[in-house]
Amino acid sequence: MAASPLIPRAPLIAAGAFGSELAPALVASAIARGLRAGGVSGTDVCALDGARLRGGALRASLAALDFDARMQRSRAVILAERRLDERTLEGSAAFEIASRARQSGVPAYAVTAHNELDSFDARVLDLQLIITAASARALAAAGRELALVL
Secondary structure: OOOOOOOOOOOEEEEOOOOOOOOHHHHHHHHHHHHHHOOOOOOEEEEOOOOOOOHHHHHHHHHHOOHHHHHHHOOOEEEEOOEEOHHHHOOOHHHHHHHHHHHHOOOEEEEEOEEOOOHHHHHHOOEEEEEEOOOHHHHHHHHHHHHHHO
16 A cells, blocks of 8 residues: 655744734734745734634633644644733733744744843743744745744
8 A cells, every 4th residue: 555645734923913003813914925935835813803803702712713622633833912021921822822833842942022031031932933023024034934943
């Protein structure tokens, strides 16, 4: 019996808004464009609601998006969040997604406009790489950079 060809698993982009001019879908689209330019053929996009979901609402929103199953099928999670800092992470979608990825053994990467995490916090979240990008062009460049490590 012949072996079936390996089908590469697509990275999952979990994107929030980067201010009023870059909605979650635009953020994810720019990163996906960069990934394609870097040779990554497919992506799974999970645009997160612009509202700051917490607690039960966050868990319900991730469940409605079938996030855990999508994450398990992915080669990596790319978390796109406007700001990463210790103060805003607790209970946030970024923290929840990074924690779920870590617990599931799925590598997680982050793209952010403002990175204020120290190396200890980044290690606790088990983020493999944090790239700073604030514009659509910079987000696409971040996607190309991520394509090199995925």
